[in-house]
Amino acid sequence: MYLEDDKFYLADKEHATRQKTIINTQAAYHEFIKKNYEKSMTRFQKTNVEVANVIGLFPKLLSKKIQDRQVYPDDVLEAKKLFTPRDIETGLEALESYLVAKRYDLNKYKDEITNSKQTKIIIDTTLLKCYLQNKPKMVAPLLRLKDNECHITESERALKSARRTHDIIELYKSKGSHEKALAMLKQYANMQNTQKHELGGPDHTIKYLRELGAENIHLIKEYSKWVIEKHPDRCLDIFTHHSTVHVLPKDQVIAHLKSMNPDIALQYLERLIDLHRVDSQDIENSLIILLVEKVSSEWPAYAGMLAAGVVEPCAPGSEPGELGPLRMRLTHFLERLQNYSPSMIIRSLGYEIPLFQELAILYGRQRECDKALMLYCHVLKDRAKAEEFCSTYYEVDNQIYYKLLRMYQCPMTLEALRLDKFNLEQPKPDMGSAIDILVRHYKHIDVKQALKLLPDDTKLQDVEEFLCAILRDRTTDSRKNLLLKSLNLSDNLKVKSQKMHYQKDKLIVTAMDSCAVCNKRVGECAIAFYPDRRIVHYGCMPRDIQVDVTSSSDT
Numbered sequence: 001m002y003l004e005d006d007k008f009y010l011a012d013k014e015h016a017t018r019q020k021t022i023i024n025t026q027a028a029y030h031e032f033i034k035k036n037y038e039k040s041m042t043r044f045q046k047t048n049v050e051v052a053n054v055i056g057l058f059p060k061l062l063s064k065k066i067q068d069r070q071v072y073p074d075d076v077l078e079a080k081k082l083f084t085p086r087d088i089e090t091g092l093e094a095l096e097s098y099l100v101a102k103r104y105d106l107n108k109y110k111d112e113i114t115n116s117k118q119t120k121i122i123i124d125t126t127l128l129k130c131y132l133q134n135k136p137k138m139v140a141p142l143l144r145l146k147d148n149e150c151h152i153t154e155s156e157r158a159l160k161s162a163r164r165t166h167d168i169i170e171l172y173k174s175k176g177s178h179e180k181a182l183a184m185l186k187q188y189a190n191m192q193n194t195q196k197h198e199l200g201g202p203d204h205t206i207k208y209l210r211e212l213g214a215e216n217i218h219l220i221k222e223y224s225k226w227v228i229e230k231h232p233d234r235c236l237d238i239f240t241h242h243s244t245v246h247v248l249p250k251d252q253v254i255a256h257l258k259s260m261n262p263d264i265a266l267q268y269l270e271r272l273i274d275l276h277r278v279d280s281q282d283i284e285n286s287l288i289i290l291l292v293e294k295v296s297s298e299w300p301a302y303a304g305m306l307a308a309g310v311v312e313p314c315a316p317g318s319e320p321g322e323l324g325p326l327r328m329r330l331t332h333f334l335e336r337l338q339n340y341s342p343s344m345i346i347r348s349l350g351y352e353i354p355l356f357q358e359l360a361i362l363y364g365r366q367r368e369c370d371k372a373l374m375l376y377c378h379v380l381k382d383r384a385k386a387e388e389f390c391s392t393y394y395e396v397d398n399q400i401y402y403k404l405l406r407m408y409q410c411p412m413t414l415e416a417l418r419l420d421k422f423n424l425e426q427p428k429p430d431m432g433s434a435i436d437i438l439v440r441h442y443k444h445i446d447v448k449q450a451l452k453l454l455p456d457d458t459k460l461q462d463v464e465e466f467l468c469a470i471l472r473d474r475t476t477d478s479r480k481n482l483l484l485k486s487l488n489l490s491d492n493l494k495v496k497s498q499k500m501h502y503q504k505d506k507l508i509v510t511a512m513d514s515c516a517v518c519n520k521r522v523g524e525c526a527i528a529f530y531p532d533r534r535i536v537h538y539g540c541m542p543r544d545i546q547v548d549v550t551s552s553s554d555t
Helices: 013-033 037-045 051-055 074-081 085-108 116-134 136-144 152-161 165-174 178-189 203-210 214-223 225-230 250-260 262-274 281-307 323-336 342-349 356-365 369-379 383-393 400-409 431-444 447-453 464-503
Strands: 527-529 535-537
Touching: 013 037, 013 074, 037 085, 051 085, 051 116, 085 116, 116 136, 116 152, 136 165, 152 165, 165 178, 165 203, 178 203, 178 214, 203 214, 203 225, 214 225, 214 250, 225 250, 250 262, 250 281, 262 281, 281 323, 281 342, 323 356, 342 356, 356 369, 356 383, 369 383, 369 400, 383 400, 383 431, 400 431, 400 447, 431 447, 431 464
Parallel strands: none
Antiparallel strands: 527 535
């Protein structure tokens, strides 16, 4: 007999609890037979009936092994045979509410409940199956819960049966099966007509890889390979996204990208510096060395064109093909970046190809100004660059223009710069350029030292312009100094005159004198007086009255 009213009184409390549970269980089964599924599930919530037993009332939710262990009254078994599709739909909705409530209780009292882990696995896996049938949009949110305990094999089978590939990826992610998820994403992305599939293209793989973190760098490197190969324009979204750029080990990323495609490695380094303001020495060294390697790989083709007479020698950065733009980028970063190691870059150049402009920049960074000026003056023969170099480094080395003058008069040898392997003409003194430097920059050069550098046979007419410039400058300075001296003398006389004017007016104050405002003796306080010689305390004088003030501590 099934009882609907569970309000009764029994003296023995434990016995009463047991009886109450039995009655609620019987009432729950009774409501289930009558197809009042919502009331049935509400009754089951008040019992200690195993969750699996309640789930087993509905078909295809439990595994066969667990389902076979469930025992039900005969009339309940008969009711299960009469299920219609509408009954299942309504029943699953009620079951969902029951499972959500049980899940909440389980999380709240997990330390007090036996086999809570196993029970939660059954609850979450069943919820997944219920949502697949009634509320497909709830599947992904369930899988994204950090504490979801969906059984991976059962859930995978159910999701594959429902063809929920996107949710399968979420399942793998929630269970840490990242390799399986990435393999599936790669499979669907490389299928024909992938644009029509929800997982087609590289976007899902890129998004997934960005979320893995540094601890899964091996997976990021492995499964970014196909993106790099097939979508080189998108692959950097994996490594330079704001969520990954400062998390992933940059040295490993650089090595990986370089092994796959050096051009992409170069783009990665440029993005780090230009967009993400990464200014570490390692990153700057890596960028410049990679540019040097790219230039070195392009140089033989250009050298062959020169040897064949196909092209004329070009200024640095204007070479044909990719070489010119590469050298311009290299020069740009050498001049702009501040933290790279010049000595390391010089070693990477190796003196194998004539990158003289780049060498000059590097020597400047090492404060080896003589070597830099030697390259600008006698190898590159670019006086404008030499003067620009001096202007840049003048604050650091105020002898830099003298060194430039000396370099034109007493050049270094090619052997001193290890340039003797190149087919270059040995540098010779250039008096014309030296004299021009003297004329243009004599203000920055010690004249005595400069004159000592000139050869004994230097003609006066050769240095006439320089000497005239010096004389004009000295004459102008002398006139300015005389004018300044006259102005200072005039100011001095004016000040002395004012001093004599103010000192001739005297006022004798005694200890008996009183303030004209407060009538107190002035004592040793600061005082002032009016034109009519009345004495007042400075503090008693109205602030808006302008008077001659005399302060004294003497009586």
